[in-house]
Amino acid sequence: MTAALEFCAVEGGYEPGLPILRGASLAVQQGEIVALLGPNGAGKSTLVKAAAGLVPIWSGSVMLGGRDITRVPAHRMVREGLGFVPQTENVFANLSVLENLQLAAALVPKERRGSIDAMFHLFPDLARQRSLPAGRLSGGQRQMVAVARALVASPSVLMLDEPSAGLSPLLVGVVFERLKAVRETGVTILLVEQNVKAALAIADRAAVLVEGRERLVGAASDLADDGRLAGLYLGAGVH
Amino acid sequence: MDALSLLSYLAFFSVFAGIFAIMALGLNLQWGFTGLFNVGVAGFVAIGAYTSALLTGPEDAARFGGFGLPILVGWLGAMVLAGIAAFIVGVAALRLREDYLAITTFGIAVTIQLVALNATAVTGGPFGIQSIPKPLAGWLGTGLAWNLGYLALVLAMLGAVWWGLERLVASPWGRVLRAIREDEAAAASLGKRASAFRLQSFVMGCMVMGLGGALYAHFVGYIAPEDFLPILTFQIWAMLIVGGSGNNAGAVLGAVLVWAIWTVSGGALREMLPVAEQARGAALQVVLIGALIAVILVVRPRGLLGERATVSRHAAKVSPPPS
């Protein structure tokens, strides 16, 4: 079976000679939620940014549903069906909630264009705030706008960079519940997280990245009890 | 051309190159070592030239001054007044986005040009100020000997400015400047003090430019507003960029090279074009030099010499999004 998203020995980084990704490989299957874990500086965010076309990939490849998207420019990724929600500044603060969604919808071809009403159905809070500038919303609501913005382009795979960052535990729960609902609609999800517990709670599988390579991949329920997971987090501190 | 007139021409050429080199060193302190973008070089040079001319010139019934003071007082006054103007501009613009300084310095150069042109009672208006005293002219006369004497003076000043700037840049103060330029975090951790460092560097650079203006005024003997048009700013920038900013040797090399290219191309265009077309030829010359700068910026952004022993060039490629 073709993976929904597959990284094959990806090497890359911002500056030549300073690799952050050192041959990372990972396959995300259709309909899965995969959590990407690892200590600070392991390259988790860099890996999803590289897939999104924001970080140069020097060697290796990224495949989306069997198509090679390694060299596709960032702004074409939504057309290919790869959605990305960055960690910070992930909404257009000066555009209204509605405009955020209108813009994202207008930028993909008709067959990918999702219904904005459906987004407001999925995130009812946003419907009431639709004409407010997105920058005026609370952190949790902004995160919803960011996810909705990515979803309205009907991605086959959605990548999220630490959606729980800066949110209260209660809100993290709410956001993650919505992500489960998103998966129910058939979207494959790759989730970068520092919040290991919350991530493992909703993920099917998880991968631990250390120094730019995957070190441990397995079912989320197994990893939750695996002593090696903590070891990798601690061990990274030595280097 | 006989040997004597060649020598005379070379002395003339070198005096200008030396004066431009001093101005370029002032700009290098601001841009090369601090990352401050000054678009008003001509304005600060004009302040220096007019100040020294007024302080040292003979009394003129038609306007304010001159005061007949010693030439050294004139040069000091030139530096002080250019420094004061820089302080005012710097306080308004330096704590803000870096390109606001560019706009503000552009504004002060335009304003100074207007004052030079219109405040006839002080600046002599469009006719400018004549009979600015020539130092040592009593001993050397006004011929070749004087040109050579003034060249020695300019080179001595150039040496002094160079030495002073090298000392400054190597001092702890200079290292802080570089840290501010290279590293946003270092700048942020210094907070208000970072602004103070920038302001000091900006003021000192403009004082050096003011000195350059004074040296120019006393060499040529008369000044007028048209000596301080934006083209002068552009020439100084061209010198710094061609030579390599962040490197004092580069600034001086650039001054000599660009001034040579400028005079040779100007001479060639004068030879080639009929008298009626001279003005258009001068315009074309600026276009060509402008194109040269653009090519160097694109092809060799560090100039001919580049920066010595630097860790990295400006870390941020493009200013972060305003959020």
Added chain:
Amino acid sequence: MLQLIADGLVVGSVISLGAVGLTLTYSILRFANFGQGEFLTWGAYLAVSALSLTLAVTGAGVMAPIEPFSFGWQLPVAMVASAALTAALALALDWALFARLRRTGSAITLVIASFGAALALRNLLQFLYGTLPEYYTREIQIAIRLVPRDTLGGLRVTPDQMLVLGVTAAAVIGLHLLLTRTTLGRAMRATAQNPALARVAGVDVEGVVRATWVIGAGLAAVAGVMAGLVGQIRPGLGFELLLPLFAAAILGGIGSVWGAVAGGLIVGLAESFSVPLFGAEYRLATAFLVLIAILLLRPRGLFGEKA
């Protein structure tokens, strides 16, 4: 008094038009473009050429004015042609210079490059057209007295001057609709706010950059033609407006279209009122004083969100 206000508003609306283009390029391209003033000059002169060409092709010789204005149908045609050519000039400059520097240099390198480009453009124009002033039309317009002389000094304006106000209003409203109602406009605002996120959301940022140049330079050309219509067309036309343009854009808050309009009108009024106070020769310095004042008092501008 009334006359000063009217004159200020006419000059101010030319500044507004140029400043709107400047504020757009400033916020989306992220650098202070010192070439913006030259786009005004080129716009004014390219319209002169387009006008003579139109007249030559139609064999008209001179324009037959459309009452009550001083010009015939050929000038609007020439203005549209000039706006297109000025936009093409901006795109060529971006391709040859700015696009390359965006990839490798810092934002301030772009400012230096624009300063050099401005000087080269101004001198190239002088080389091509010479320094003698030009006019679109030699028709003498009779100013209409709107307010009698005994009320606040009276008020006289020419139809052309009123047209300048009208064109500015129309252009700005059109731009506002573009920015708020179209995908391109939203993409431009999105790019101004966060270019990286814009790319993630699917915006072709290079395309937006090109559109921004086209709009900014097109508006500058219109402003240049308006300036030429109510004054002289000289090689220094745009250069002298550059400082007012920056003052207006910063006064209004970088990125704010309405701010740039308000800023332009305020700078125009300030210039107009400075004449009886300081004399006409210092008119150009007014913009500098406005600039210093705004930087000291409210650096993010009247409508700006943040400095």
